[in-house]
Amino acid sequence: xxxxxxxxxxxYDPLEPAATSAMEELRLEGNRIGAxxxxxxxxxxxxxxxxTSLSLALNPLGPEGARAIASALKHNRGLTMLxxxxxGIGEVGAAxxxxxxxxxxxxxxxxxxxxxxxxxxxxxxxxxxxxNPTALRELNxxxxxxxxxxxxxxxxxxxxxxxxxxxxxxxxSSLRLxxxxxxxxxxxxxxxxxxxNA
Numbered sequence: 001x002x003x004x005x006x007x008x009x010x011x012y013d014p015l016e017p018a019a020t021s022a023m024e025e026l027r028l029e030g031n032r033i034g035a036x037x038x039x040x041x042x043x044x045x046x047x048x049x050x051x052t053s054l055s056l057a058l059n060p061l062g063p064e065g066a067r068a069i070a071s072a073l074k075h076n077r078g079l080t081m082l083x084x085x086x087x088g089i090g091e092v093g094a095a096x097x098x099x100x101x102x103x104x105x106x107x108x109x110x111x112x113x114x115x116x117x118x119x120x121x122x123x124x125x126x127x128x129x130x131x132n133p134t135a136l137r138e139l140n141x142x143x144x145x146x147x148x149x150x151x152x153x154x155x156x157x158x159x160x161x162x163x164x165x166x167x168x169x170x171x172x173s174s175l176r177l178x179x180x181x182x183x184x185x186x187x188x189x190x191x192x193x194x195x196x197n198a
Contacts (some may be wrong), residue, residue: 025053029083038065045072045079054081057111066093070100077106086114095120101128105135113142113176119150124159127152129172133161138174139192146180 001185033041038061045051061069073079089097094117112125122141129136132198141154154175162171 011083024051026051027053027055027058029055030058032063032100033059034108035062035064035068037061039068042068042072042084046075048076049078051078052123053081054079056087057083057085060088061086061093063088063090063096065089067096070096073097073100073104073107077102079107081109081111082107083111084115085111088105089115089117091116091118091121091124094138095118095124098124098128101125101136102131105132107135107136110136111138111140112144112194113140115144115160117141117144117146119147122146122150123153126153129154129157131159137138139172140176141180142176143179146177146182149180151177151180151182 014092018194031037033056037059038056041054041056045054046072056069059065061084065087066084069082069084070093084093084097087093089112094112094115097110097112098121101110115121117125122144129139146154154177158172158175
C-alpha cells in the first residue's frame with residue numbers, strides 16, 4: 001500500500017469494532033503505507049478498543065501520517081504498544097505525538113527509533129512525560145539525533161514524573177537513546193547517559 005494507493009482505505013475495515021472480536025495485535029511493517037494509509041488507520045483507531053498492539057515500523061508515514069496517528073491516540077483507549085520506528089516522522093510528527101501523549105493514559109510502550117526526531121522533537125516528548133506521568137513505561141528513541149541537552153531534558157522529565165504526587169503508577173522504566181548525538185556537556189560530564197532501565 002502506498003500514500004496514493006486507493007486501497008489504503010481498505011485498512012479501515014479490519015479494524016472496525018465489529019470485525020475485531022479476536023484481533024489484538026496488528027503488524028504492518030514494511031508495507032509502503034504512506035500518509036493516506038495512516039489516515040485510514042487513524043479513523044479506525046479512534047473507535048477501536050480491542051486492538052492493543054500496532055506496528056507500523058518501516059513505512060513512509062511521514063509527518064502527516066504521524067499527525068493522523070497522534071490525533072487517533074487522543075481518542076483511542078485500547079492501544080498499549082505502538083511501533084512507529086523508521087517511519088520518517090521527523091520533528092513535526094514527534095511534536096504531534098507529544099501533544100497526544102499529554103492526555104493518553106493507556107499507551108505503555110512507544111517505539112520511535114530512527115525517525116530523525118532531533119532535539120526539538122525529543123523536547124516535545126519530554127514535555128508530555130512531565131504533564132502525564134501515568135502511562136508510558138517504555139520509550140525507544142534510538143537513532144534520533146538527540147543531543148546531550150535534549151537527552152538531559154528527557155531524563156529530568158522521567159525523574160520529575162516519578163516524583164510527582166499525581167503519578168498513579170511506576171512511570172517510565174525504560175528509555176533508549178543509543179546511537180544518537182548524546183555527548184557529555186561541558187562541565188556536565190555524565191549528566192546525559194544514553195539509556196536508563198529502572
